[in-house]
Every structure is written in structure tokens, then in C-alpha cells.
Amino acid sequence: MISMKLNVRAAVLLGSILIGASPALAETVLHRGNAGEPQTLDQAHTSINIEEFILKDLYEGLTIYDAAGKIIPGAAESWTVSDDGTVYTFKLRENGKWSDGSPVTAADFAFSFQRVEDPKTAAGYANILFPIKNAEKANKGEVPLDQLGVKAIDDKTLEITLERPTPFFLELLAHQTALPVSKASVEKNGTDFVKPGVMVSNGAYKLVAHTPNDSLTTEKNANYWDAANVKIDKVIFYPIDDQAASVRRFEAKEMDLVYNFSADQIERLKSSYGDQVHISPTLATYYYAFDTRQEPYSDVRVRQALSMSVDRDFLAKEIYSGSQIPAYSMVPPGIETYGEPSKADFGTLSQLDREDKAIALMKEAGYGEGGKPLEIEIRYNTNPNHERVATAVADMWKNTFGAKVSLVNLDVSSHYAYLQEGGKFNVARAGWVADYADAENFLALSVSTNKTFNYGHYQNPEFDALMKKSYEETDAAARSKILHEAEALMMKEQPVAPFLTQADLWLVASKVKGWQDNAANQHLTRFLSVEE
Amino acid sequence: MISFVLRRLASAVPTLFIVVTISFFLMRFAPGGPFNLERPLPPQTMANLMRTYQLDQPLWRQYLTYITNAVTGDFGPSYIYKDNTVAELIAKGLPYSLELGFYALLVALIGGVLAGTIAALRQNSILDFAIMSVSTIGVTVPNFVVGPVLTLIFAVILAWLPAGSWGDGSLRFLILPMIALALPQLAVFARLTRGSMIEALHTDHIRTARAYGLPARTVVVTHAMRAALLPVVSYLAPCAAALLTGSAVIETIFTIPGVGRYFVLGAINRDYTLVMGTVVLVAIFVIVFNLVVDILYGLLDPRVRHD
Numbered sequence: 001m002i003s004m005k006l007n008v009r010a011a012v013l014l015g016s017i018l019i020g021a022s023p024a025l026a027e028t029v030l031h032r033g034n035a036g037e038p039q040t041l042d043q044a045h046t047s048i049n050i051e052e053f054i055l056k057d058l059y060e061g062l063t064i065y066d067a068a069g070k071i072i073p074g075a076a077e078s079w080t081v082s083d084d085g086t087v088y089t090f091k092l093r094e095n096g097k098w099s100d101g102s103p104v105t106a107a108d109f110a111f112s113f114q115r116v117e118d119p120k121t122a123a124g125y126a127n128i129l130f131p132i133k134n135a136e137k138a139n140k141g142e143v144p145l146d147q148l149g150v151k152a153i154d155d156k157t158l159e160i161t162l163e164r165p166t167p168f169f170l171e172l173l174a175h176q177t178a179l180p181v182s183k184a185s186v187e188k189n190g191t192d193f194v195k196p197g198v199m200v201s202n203g204a205y206k207l208v209a210h211t212p213n214d215s216l217t218t219e220k221n222a223n224y225w226d227a228a229n230v231k232i233d234k235v236i237f238y239p240i241d242d243q244a245a246s247v248r249r250f251e252a253k254e255m256d257l258v259y260n261f262s263a264d265q266i267e268r269l270k271s272s273y274g275d276q277v278h279i280s281p282t283l284a285t286y287y288y289a290f291d292t293r294q295e296p297y298s299d300v301r302v303r304q305a306l307s308m309s310v311d312r313d314f315l316a317k318e319i320y321s322g323s324q325i326p327a328y329s330m331v332p333p334g335i336e337t338y339g340e341p342s343k344a345d346f347g348t349l350s351q352l353d354r355e356d357k358a359i360a361l362m363k364e365a366g367y368g369e370g371g372k373p374l375e376i377e378i379r380y381n382t383n384p385n386h387e388r389v390a391t392a393v394a395d396m397w398k399n400t401f402g403a404k405v406s407l408v409n410l411d412v413s414s415h416y417a418y419l420q421e422g423g424k425f426n427v428a429r430a431g432w433v434a435d436y437a438d439a440e441n442f443l444a445l446s447v448s449t450n451k452t453f454n455y456g457h458y459q460n461p462e463f464d465a466l467m468k469k470s471y472e473e474t475d476a477a478a479r480s481k482i483l484h485e486a487e488a489l490m491m492k493e494q495p496v497a498p499f500l501t502q503a504d505l506w507l508v509a510s511k512v513k514g515w516q517d518n519a520a521n522q523h524l525t526r527f528l529s530v531e532e
Numbered sequence: 533m534i535s536f537v538l539r540r541l542a543s544a545v546p547t548l549f550i551v552v553t554i555s556f557f558l559m560r561f562a563p564g565g566p567f568n569l570e571r572p573l574p575p576q577t578m579a580n581l582m583r584t585y586q587l588d589q590p591l592w593r594q595y596l597t598y599i600t601n602a603v604t605g606d607f608g609p610s611y612i613y614k615d616n617t618v619a620e621l622i623a624k625g626l627p628y629s630l631e632l633g634f635y636a637l638l639v640a641l642i643g644g645v646l647a648g649t650i651a652a653l654r655q656n657s658i659l660d661f662a663i664m665s666v667s668t669i670g671v672t673v674p675n676f677v678v679g680p681v682l683t684l685i686f687a688v689i690l691a692w693l694p695a696g697s698w699g700d701g702s703l704r705f706l707i708l709p710m711i712a713l714a715l716p717q718l719a720v721f722a723r724l725t726r727g728s729m730i731e732a733l734h735t736d737h738i739r740t741a742r743a744y745g746l747p748a749r750t751v752v753v754t755h756a757m758r759a760a761l762l763p764v765v766s767y768l769a770p771c772a773a774a775l776l777t778g779s780a781v782i783e784t785i786f787t788i789p790g791v792g793r794y795f796v797l798g799a800i801n802r803d804y805t806l807v808m809g810t811v812v813l814v815a816i817f818v819i820v821f822n823l824v825v826d827i828l829y830g831l832l833d834p835r836v837r838h839d
Contacts (some may be wrong), residue, residue, distance in 0.1 A: 039612050039613050039614060040613070042614065119580045122577070122583070122584040123580075212624055242787075245696055248684065252688050252694070413565065413800075416564070416568050417565065420568065
């Protein structure tokens with residue numbers, strides 16, 4: 001009896017939390033567990049997806065992703081592209097307004113893009129807009145900002161000129177760095193334009209309150225052009241970086257959506273919550289890079305053998321509990337303009353056949369049992385899962401080739417600083433999450449001129465030439481074919497060994513409707529609704 | 533007394549200066565920097581960032597700039613939380629940590645002293661064993677276990693209390709984090725009190741007091757307690773400084789918007805200015821509480837007098 005009374009009281013308490021402080025019962029609120037505190041709400045400084053989820057609710061770029069992760073018109077209602085693919089003319093929506101009621105103009109976009117390229121802004125993702133004419137030069141301070149290829153023809157017409165045809169330009173415009181700022185607001189408020197009460201935004205929601213590490217509250221923007229179709233009145237983002245804590249809060253029904261939880265919880269959660277558990281393959285690849293500058297990794301056979309002998313199914317199932325998918329290509333599946341990626345040949349063999357082939361290749365190269373000793377050092381950034389992967393891989397290489405494998409780990413900053421600064425290594429872990437849904441984003445990592453990202457300093461003129469050709473090709477089908485050829489070559493040579501395609505893990509309460517899993521991991525609240 | 537306090541405060545200045553200097557250079561010796569991320573930045577973006585944050589200057593100049601600014605209360609911008617300065621972040625987070633830490637400190641101190649005294653008075657009884665066993669568990673079970681277990685029981689299964697967040701700051705939001713934060717300290721206080729109380733009860737002056745036929749309550753509360761509290765008071769300084777400046781673990785588990793997590797986040801992300809800010813904050817707390825404890829000592833122990 002006592003416990004029942006307490007439960008009734010608890011239910012009332014819980015109800016009052018869910019409804020929030022406002023007594024308006026009709027108000028629908030979405031509680032989003034957002035996996036961490038946003039480091040910034042400034043489109044020029046943002047770099048991570050937990051910021052992206054918030055910013056894309058607040059602001060609307062020229063193009064946006066729909067609920068299925070497809071590019072559709074956003075602040076621009078339509079556009080035309082010149083025949084040579086270098087001039088885009090965007091027609092902004094006549095009824096596009098900022099949350100303060102003033103119109104969204106082409107000048108706002110021109111100002112926003114100049115701001116991103118201004119060296120003084122020091123935008124982390126300035127390179128996203130480098131395909132725009134003079135963007136890179138302006139960012140280096142070599143030409144004045146007004147030389148940037150973004151021009152306001154009139155209030156609602158924006159012309160963007162590119163350096164060269166860029167087939168994935170519309171994807172780039174959907175990146176959070178390309179979200180507009182209100183020129184008037186930034187000029188008036190300076191860096192304070194991001195603060196609640198000051199921020200002026202053009203998206204479906206406006207910023208109401210933000211307590212760092214506690215919550216960030218947004219409310220429906222009545223001035224949004226499509227406000228009539230926005231069904232959720234209020235969104236509260238909770239920056240919970242403790243994955244177990246966010247799961248508990250979902251289970252306590254304090255959260256409707258939770259982004260990211262620990263993979264070892266998948267089985268348990270699935271048995272309790274069924275299809276509220278979403279495992280959605282994403283555009284991210286977990287790979288090991290070989291230092292191709294040194295013996296024996298300069299030998300393609302050694303790289304092939306090492307890559308082939310890694311049992312990806314084991315990594316995916318045993319270490320990641322099925323939250324990651326075995327990968328045999330650098331480009332993950334799920335890119336509309338690319339289709340099925342070019343996989344490594346050995347992907348079709350059984351693991352036993354792969355091992356036999358790997359042993360033969362290694363023997364041919366003269367390493368391993370009966371040949372020169374094989375001593376491998378695996379470097380990875382400190383993380384329990386990366387450690388488990390490295391330990392498993394070390395074991396596989398030991399068993400297959402009799403290799404002597406040692407493990408070295410550094411914290412994230414040190415690990416990447418070492419690789420970026422050209423430090424020598426044998427094998428190093430790395431991961432890549434797409435900036436935009438295009439195969440080029442993954443393949444360009446291994447171009448020889450890419451000093452920062454090509455950790456293993458892979459050099460192959462044939463591969464470079466194919467990539468160069470892909471930038472010049474304006475026909476989408478022909479370009480996709482060239483990129484496939486480039487990837488096929490890369491997968492044959494294995495300068496990097498892709499192990500896993502990563503997945504985004506979401507908990508989506510059954511009362512949340514309109515949710516669609518998509519590889520781009522795009523989930524604008526305006527496409528969702530809540531049914532009590 | 534006043535001159536003692538003034539002297540101590542004056543000596544705090546060089547102490548702070550040394551702490552700041554050592555941390556500044558130690559931090560810079562760690563490999564990597566605030567902008568070496570899992571996703572490396574292109575060289576030119578890196579150059580723009582380094583210039584904007586003046587990290588391209590020689591280290592000695594950065595140090596001088598930092599010290600000069602810090603004296604005027606400007607602890608620089610945070611490199612991770614780019615929309616805020618370090619002073620803003622600490623100003624926003626500190627009230628939450630202070631409030632939660634203060635309650636936890638009260639619970640730990642009162643609960644610990646009470647439990648320890650009872651255990652000492654009933655030495656080797658079942659009650660004593662029970663209190664000491666619980667406090668052993670309190671010391672040994674880390675709060676990253678206690679926190680989730682508490683939420684699991686009271687928020688997920690029983691649904692009596694919220695699983696996390698500061699909410700409106702009312703007691704029901706604070707109960708679980710407060711208990712998780714207080715428990716290990718409560719256990720330490722209980723053990724310290726028990727030990728020193730047993731010792732105090734065996735001293736000559738207590739025996740004399742008893743021989744005079746003073747009531748047991750007077751003997752314990754006015755005579756034995758004074759001596760027994762000395763180790764408790766010395767532990768109070770580091771404990772208060774630790775609780776009031778927040779716990780990264782508790783704040784993360786319960787999503788409390790305090791300053792505790794900045795210690796860890798700052799260090800991992802090489803947010804030099806944020807780390808320095810938190811170091812200065814803790815240093816000030818430690819210095820102040822050590823001073824408070826020394827003053828308390830003077831009041832409790834007739835052998836210690838500050839002239």
C-alpha cells in the first residue's frame with residue numbers, strides 16, 4: 001500500500017518533469033539526449049555532430065537533409081547551375097525570415113561565407129567551402145574577402161562561383177559550417193551573437209536558454225517559413241556524455257531520444273525495448289594505416305597479407321556487439337551518388353581462405369615464419385574499444401604469421417599530433433567520419449599531396465591521376481565510375497586496411513514519430529512529432 | 533590573530549604564483565595541443581587558430597601575457613568551449629558545485645562524526661561492526677559505482693527520484709548526487725572520529741573527569757569530543773576543497789553543470805587556459821581552507837595558539 005502511494009506521487013512528480021515548468025498542457029516537448037556539451041554554437045567554429053544536431057534545428061542552410069538523409073532545398077527554394085558546373089544561382093525563399101522577423105537575404109549568406117573564410121575568424125572547417133572561388137586564398141589572407149566568389153545579386157538571389165566544378169557542392173552547403181548568420185545581429189553583437197536572448201536564427205527553432213552541461217532549450221520559431229508544419233513546440237537537448245547515464249535516463253523516461261550508448265548494452269536494450277533501439281550504419285570508417293615509407297610496409301604483399309588476415313567479423317561481433325559492420329572498402333555503403341563501393345577482392349573469401357592466401361603472400365614477400373622476422377608496433381589512441389581491437393589484431397597476426405606484435409597507445413591529442421606531424425610508425429589506427437556524403441571525402445585521404453591526412457604517406461601516381469580526373473568530370477555517372485576505379489586500385493594496394501563501417505546508435509522512444517535511420521545521421525526535429 | 537591571518541594570506545601570493553608557473557609549463561610539455569583532434573585540421577586552419585589564440589608566440593611571451601592578464605582576473609578564452617571565456621565558464625559552473633558540495637560536506641561531516649562517535653562509545657559491539665563495515669564499503673566502493681547503483685534503484689526501478697540533471701535545483705534532484713558525493717567522505721570522517729575518540733576516551737584527563745563523577749554526556753561532548761575532533765578538522769581542509777570544487781565523476785553521471793568536469797575535460801583536450809583556471813581555483817580553495825583549519829585548531833587545541 002505504501003509503495004503504491006509513493007508510486008502515485010512519483011508519477012505526478014515525473015509528469016511534472018516531462019511537461020516542464022509551463023502549465024500549457026498542449027505543448028509538445030521533445031527531450032533529446034545529446035551525448036555531450038556543445039563546444040560552440042557558432043557556425044564558424046563548430047566541428048562535431050552534437051553541435052550539428054542543435055545548429056541545424058536553429059538555422060537553415062541553402063540546402064538541407066530531409067528525414068531520410070537526402071539533400072532537399074532549405075533556405076533556397078531552387079537553384080540553377082551553369083553548364084560548366086562552376087556557377088550556382090540560388091533563389092532564396094520569399095517568406096524566409098529570421099526569428100526577429102527580418103527577411104533572410106542573399107547578403108546574409110554572402111556575409112556568413114566571408115566570415116567563415118576570414119583568417120581572423122579562424123574557422124575550424126573553413127576548408128568545407130574551399131571549392132568556392134578564392135575561398136582558400138582569402139582564408140590564407142592572400143586576397144581580400146570581397147573577392148570571395150559569393151555575390152548577392154538582389155535580396156533573394158545569391159550567386160556562387162566555384163574554383164572548379166564540384167559535383168558534391170550541394171552536400172557541402174548542407175554542412176553546419178555553411179549555415180547562415182544574421183549579418184545585422186553579428187555586426188551588432190559581435191561574438192555574443194550565439195548567446196540565448198541574443199541569437200537570431202532562421203531555422204525551425206530559436207534558442208531560449210542554455211546552461212552549459214545541464215541543458216539547452218529551443219522553442220518553435222514562429223517566423224520560420226514552414227512553421228505551420230513544425231509539430232514539436234519545444235526541444236530540450238541534454239548534454240549527457242556518460243553513455244550509461246543517458247541510457248538510465250531513457251529508461252527512467254526522462255529522455256525521448258538518446259544519441260550514442262555503449263555497444264555492450266545492445267542485446268539487453270533490444271530485449272527490453274525492441275525496435276526503439278536503432279543501429280544505423282553511418283558514413284564512417286575505422287581503419288589501420290600502414291607506414292608505406294618503410295620496410296616491410298612499402299611492400300604491397302605485406303600490406304595485403306596483414307589486412308587480409310584480420311577477421312573483421314570477429315571485431316564487429318565480439319568487440320562491437322554488432323554495432324559496427326565488417327568493412328572491405330574505404331568508402332562506406334549508403335552514399336547515394338556512389339552506390340556500392342569497390343571492395344577488396346578478399347572480401348568474398350572465407351576467413352580460412354584469406355588466412356591461407358595471406359600466409360602465401362607473406363612468404364612470397366620473405367617475411368614471417370621461415371623468412372625475415374616480422375616485428376610490428378600498433379599505435380592507437382587510448383580507448384577501451386581500440387585497445388580490444390588492437391589486442392585482437394595483434395593476436396591474429398601472431399597466430400597467422402608468427403609476428404611479434406607490440407601495442408603503443410597515446411591519448412587522442414598526442415596520437416593524432418604524432419601522425420599529423422609525419423611521425424614514423426608501423427601500423428596506426430585511425431577513423432574517418434564523412435564531412436559530406438561523397439566518396440571523394442574518403443578517397444582523398446590517400447592522395448599523395450594530402451600531407452595532413454595521408455598518415456602512411458602512400459604515393460601512387462595512378463591513384464592520384466584518377467582522383468584528379470574525378471574532380472574535372474562533371475557528369476555524375478562518369479565521375480562515379482572513375483571514383484570506383486580509384487577505390488578498386490586503393491583496395492588492391494591496401495595503403496590502409498579498412499576494418500569496420502561504424503554505426504550510429506540511437507534510442508528512439510516509440511512515441512516519437514517520423515524517425516528514419518540514415519547514413520548521413522541527419523535528424524532535424526522539424527521532421528519529427530511526438531504522440532502521447 | 534589578525535596578523536597571523538594577514539601573514540598567511542601574504543604567503544599565499546607566492547604559493548599561487550609557483551603553482552601557476554609549474555602548471556603552465558607542465559601543461560605545455562604534454563604532447564599535442566588544443567587543436568590536435570581525432571580529425572586533424574589542415575595546416576592553414578591550424579595556423580589561423582594558433583595566431584588567433586596567440587599560441588604561435590614564444591612560450592616565455594605566452595607565459596608573461598598569461599600572468600599579466602591573470603592578475604587582472606582575465607584567464608583567457610577557453611579553447612574547447614569557444615563561445616566562453618574561462619572566467620565565464622567557472623562563474624557559471626561554480627555556484628552549482630558549491631551548493632552541491634556544501635550539502636555533501638554537511639552530510640559527510642555530521643553523519644561521519646555522529647557515526648564515528650557512536651561506534652567509539654560502543655566499541656566492539658555489533659553496532660560498531662556495522663558502522664565500520666559500512667564505512668569500509670563507503671571508502672572502497674568508488675563513486676562511479678555508487679552513483680549508477682543509486683540511480684538504478686531510485687530512478688529506474690522505483691522511479692522516486694530523477695536520474696540526473698540539476699532540474700530546478702530542488703532537493704529531489706540533489707539527493708542522489710549529494711549522497712554519492714558525500715558517502716566516501718562520510719566514511720572517512722566516521723573512521724577518523726572513531727579512532728581519535730577511542731584514543732581520547734583513554735586519556736588521563738577523561739579518566740579524571742570520570743573519576744570526578746561528571747555525567748557521561750558532559751565527558752563525551754565537552755571534553756573527549758574536543759580532542760577527538762582534531763584529526764577530523766585537519767581532514768576538513770582537503771575534503772572541503774575537493775567537495776566544493778566539484779567532482780568530475782559525479783557531475784558527469786548526474787549531469788550536474790558544475791566546474792568539476794572541467795579539470796578532466798581541460799586536461800584531455802589540452803585546453804591550456806581552462807586547466808590553468810581550474811588549477812588556480814583549487815589552489816585558492818586549498819589555501820583558504822588550510823587557513824580556516826589552522827584557525828579552528830587554535831580554538832580547539834589549547835596547545836596551538838596563533839599570536
